[in-house]
Amino acid sequence: AAFSGDGKGLVAARDADPGDTLIHLPEDCLLRTLDKSLPREYIQAILDTDNDMIAARQGLRMAFERTLGNTSYWWPYIRTLPPYYEGVPLLWQESEVNKLDVTSISEEILHNNLTLEVAMEKIKIDKDILRWSAATAFTRGLNTKLRGTFIAPLIDMCRHSFKANSVLSYEDRFLTLSALREIKEGEPLLIDYGSESNDIYLLNFGIVPYDNPHETVSIAFNSTQMFALSLMGAKTTNIADAVEREIRTFEVEPERAALMNYYGVRENKDVTVANNKGIAKEFAAGVRAMLAREDITDVDDFKNPLKDPDIEWVVCHALRVLYAHLLTEYQTSEEEDLAILRLRDEKNLSPAEVLSLRFRVEKKKILRRAYLQATDDLHKAAVRRKKRNKRKEDDQDLQEAHPIAKPSEPTPQNE
The missing domain is CATH 3.90.1420 (set domain protein methyltransferase, domain 2)
Incomplete structure (x- = not known):
């Protein structure tokens, strides 16, 4: 569903009680950063990229799948994604970064952008494809204690809230989204992205929560x-x-x-x-x-x-x-x-x-x-x-x- 002036997200198709399963994804449906199917140059480029640069690493994997087109196992998911992203710091120009007026985070964004440029040079990929792929990973990737870093189709559309009504769990090779409380039909499905300051939310998700209790x-x-x-x-x-x-x-x-x-x-x-x-x-x-x-x-x-x-x-x-x-x-x-x-x-x-x-x-x-x-x-x-x-x-x-x-x-x- 679309939210007025604030993007899209998932809503409940029916009423749900606490503990009800909302989404049940098998492990094979999780798009991970590293995979045996990746060519050697992609694996090396990912390994050479700083571990903290989650979006760039995941973006390299997404870029490979994007270049495969409809032969990719993930193509049914990829073709549903937005053709471009607005407001993602990873794609900002230096003049836009400077408007943050906070030196430390501005420097980090510019460093991340430079890291992406270096990755482009290593695998000789189209810049627009890698930028799009990194932006996709930036806005949709999950880095959890459950199973490391991955993109979970459909679940990646859940919006953030510090008062979440849903929670993720991993068991028996399935990633499950369950209701934390009673959810009414048409109500947005909300998960908590983590107890982090707005620095992390801006850098890792491209959002700035209001009244963040962890700011x-x-x-x-x-x-x-x-x-x-x-x-x-x-x-x-x-x-x-x-x-x-x-x-x-x-x-x-x-x-x-x-x-x-x-x-x-x-x-x-x-x-x-x-x-x-x-x-x-x-x-x-x-x-x-x-x-x-x-x-x-x-x-x-x-x-x-x-x-x-x-x-x-x-x-x-x-x-x-x-x-x-x-x-x-x-x-x-x-x-x-x-x-x-x-x-x-x-x-x-x-x-x-x-x-x-x-x-x-x-x-x-x-x-x-x-x-x-x-x-x-x-x-x-x-x-x-x-x-x-x-x-x-x-x-x-x-x-x-x-x-x-x-x-x-x-x-x-x-x-």
Whole structure:
């Protein structure tokens, strides 16, 4: 069935109860990446392609079947597939990739595209065929713990939802789609593609789920930047400026920096700084561990606010400034992106542009949520500091008003 403005998918032909079998596919109907029928050059090209490049590897297999035409065992399935695909990142031009406005994923898409170009050269296949085949694998391939990587005809039309009504299982050489709950006739069949961030959904499926409960924001960050930012507090949102002004006055402690994967060979490793709930607890714990005066035994001990309100106040400042900085790195605001999306038909936006806008909006929602949480935590830390300082002042006033006389030393008696 077609869904208004959002592609096609399977719907239930009849009512189904929980546990009912919806689709039952024998193993022979699964189009796998590697097969004995493949020519040697295809097998070698697949083996030479990075294991993480699932679409390219599966696409090479699909390309071979496509070149066979109606002599392929899979031709009845292949001829039902779309003649072209829109919005698949694997086929984006560099100008479209750059609109994502997120360096890490943009680089990964360009790397994937380059990998596909290399594969084309190895087997001397028509570029349009391989691009179509890779796009097919990209949008329809399954990479499960059940039986590895494959394309499952018919099941590949199931749409994604984090509130799935169907589930896959493999038993006795059959792949089975079963109902998880009661499904009414005409209701879409939905499966959960996995507990992944939108980075993975965009890269592997060409979709950007709204309000993904597993969405995260990760950055490549190093210890020098983190410490400088922490020290600067709310004085600046410019990390480069913070580093320039503070680098000479603060020395990184390797043991503490290592807790956040920011040290040595792991410097600049991607670190998750925010998630769907706001501030990533592990990240905040790492910041506290680096700044705390206490001895460190386990970074998990720092997931809760520190007893020292002064240090906790600096931690909250650092987090708040970081999220503000990450939001300002985007060329557009969340509100501007949403406004453009609402006018996408009038502006005649391409599928790639729509996906890019959705992707950016979801990232900004996560960062905004983390920023607001950091702001609230900063206020709480400030209140704690104020109360602590007030208690100190009261104790001092009390001591001055009622000084405690020191006991006089006994006078030595004359002999």
